[in-house]
Amino acid sequence: MAEFDLIIRQGRIVDGTGVPSFIGDLAIKDGKVAQIEGLRTATARRVLDADGLIVAPGFIDLHTHYDAQIFWDPYCTISGWHGVTSVVLGNCGFGFAPVRPEERDRAMLAMTRNEAIDFTAMKLGMPWDWVSYPEFLDSLERTPKGVNCASFAPLAPIIVWAMGIEAAKSRQPTRDEIAEMKRLLHVAMDAGACGFSLQKLGEDSVQPDYDGTPMVTDIMSDELILEFASVLRERGEGFVQLTYAPFNSKASLAEVVASDHTRTFVEKLARESTRPILHNVVMALALMPDLHRKSLAWLADANARGLRIFGQGDHVRNWFELTYEDFNLWDSAPAWKEAFVGTDEEKVAHLHDPALRRRMLEEESLLMSGAMGASIPKFTLLSTGGHEALAGYVGRTMGEIAAAEGRHAIDVMLDIARDSRLKAEFKSTLVKEPRAELTAELLKSPYVVPGISDGGAHSKFFIGGSYPTDMLRWMVKEEKLLTLEEAHQKLSYLPARAAGLRDRGFIREGFPADLVVYDLEALRPDPDWRYERAADLPGGDWRRIQRAVGYRWTIVNGEITLADGQPTGATSGRLLRGGRG
Secondary structure, eight states: OOSEEEEEEEEEEOOSSSSOOEEEEEEEETTEEEEESOOTTOOEEEEEEOTTOEEEEOEEEOSBOTTTGGGTOTTTTTGGGGTEEEEEEOGGGOOSOSOOGGGHHHHHHHHHHHSOOOHHHHHHHOOOOOSSHHHHHHHHHHSOBSSEEEEOEEHHHHHHHHHOHHHHTTSOOOHHHHHHHHHHHHHHHHHTOOEEEEEEOOTTOSSOOTTSSOOGGGGOOHHHHHHHHHHHHHHTOOEEEEEEOOOOTTSOHHHHHTSHHHHHHHHHHHHHHOSOEEEEEEEOBTTBHHHHHHHHHHHHHHHHTTOOEEEEEEOOOOOOEEOTTTOOTTTTSHHHHHHTSSOHHHHHHHTTOHHHHHHHHHTHHHHHHHTTTOOGGGOEEEEOTTOGGGGGGTTOBHHHHHHHHTOOHHHHHHHHHHHTTTOOEEEOSOSSOOOHHHHHHHHHOTTEEEOOOOBTSSTTTOOOTTHHHHHIIIIIIISOOSOHHHHHIIIIIHHHHHHTOTTOSSOOTTSBOOEEEEOTTTOEEESTTOOEEEOOSTTSOOEEEOEEESEEEEEETTEEEEETTEEOSOOBOOBOBTTBO
16 A cells, blocks of 8 residues: 655755755655655655656745636636645735625626626626625635635725725715724634735726726725724734725826835834735836835835835736727726726727827826836737728837827827727737846845736736746746745745745645646746637636646645646645635
């Protein structure tokens, strides 16, 4: 009889803690790492030859929106394809519990714009066998999963439950309503929430509600946030994820996130809650190299003073492939939001309005803020959406067309969008124009957690779930600015510690066997520097996808869930209530 369920032989074991890696054997039994080394004569039901491969802890993706998708996609792709074995749901204050049955459609409508998730897919794909937050977690636990998942208690549904959505958008809560909100957070934490989350981006939120109005958390008071913080302080558990940047149209979103006002409040939140804070977002921008350095200095100083504040690092090299049927990340520019709210017919009509078009041109500077640096003159036309009169523009940038025709690049893009009835497809350059040495500075900080995949959201124009693959290829293999040990400590151990996932993020005997086995030399996103379309959403709608090459096996709780990128059918993922599972 075999001693073990699985033995991985002669791989380079990187345990995630930052200590030097080594070539060795690893055995798994009953879902846990049973033994490391001393296995030369041991037997197992299955043996994997990892000669020349890396054996590392599975990656932990703290910033996802798989709250709906996990019910129809057990592997939470894109993330699952890129070595992620644990995800955290309920980010930014958005989610689906608690929600009364008569308010379900409204809750899903909100997610169609701020996170650009298809309404029909949500309607068909979620079981909606819950009302309360504990019932939502119970449903997650019953659902077959190819990854582990934890979940925040998102504040938007809690506020709406206590006040109603119209009241929440028009006035401050009463003391009785605040008491009810805090009770609901206690209930969620009792059930296993890992903390709470919110987005506060002000009246000109870059991620508004479906009708263009701010989300209820965008306009909540700082005092109300601190009321929620008092719940975590009372309990002595949980952590907070927040995107806090009451938007100032005269500055970029990155600058507002890094402003003195934002830092002062985040420090106050850390003091009042006494809990770790995951602060979105810290990024290294080539045009503003001092911005992330100031953020890193602040994080180091705050932690030296005992405030556990982590920056969520945005470092993946990505771009947009979009049509104006779906794109929404310029909503912080009022005229652009006005133009692209409504039905497709209404949007096309808006693009025929000369007065609105003039206002859109005047707001050019705001576009860099909302979309984090994507430049319209550099957008390339990929396809006409079947409108052959525009075929001569395919493959050319908006700037090239504008120069040839004596027009403004924004007018060129909007005319193409209008004349194709929003079907024309555009591709941006890399959104942040990253520089390797600046990104390495960001990632080497012990207070920066890599990620922000936004997995499950914005999937018709953006993919961030490839971040582990890109980070290993770019920073470790190509640029050699991070060691393997540093990279895996950042991708697994640090996010687990920051989020309170107590038994994940490292390789150690007696702990769950969440592992990736991969070929660093072969590792890359697939396709490289393009996205594919996949019509795999409930109801037949499509999304953009990007798989990976180089991952030989992904293992979750001791079972192989993906082999060479293909799902095995194993659904060994668990719900991590309170960070344990």
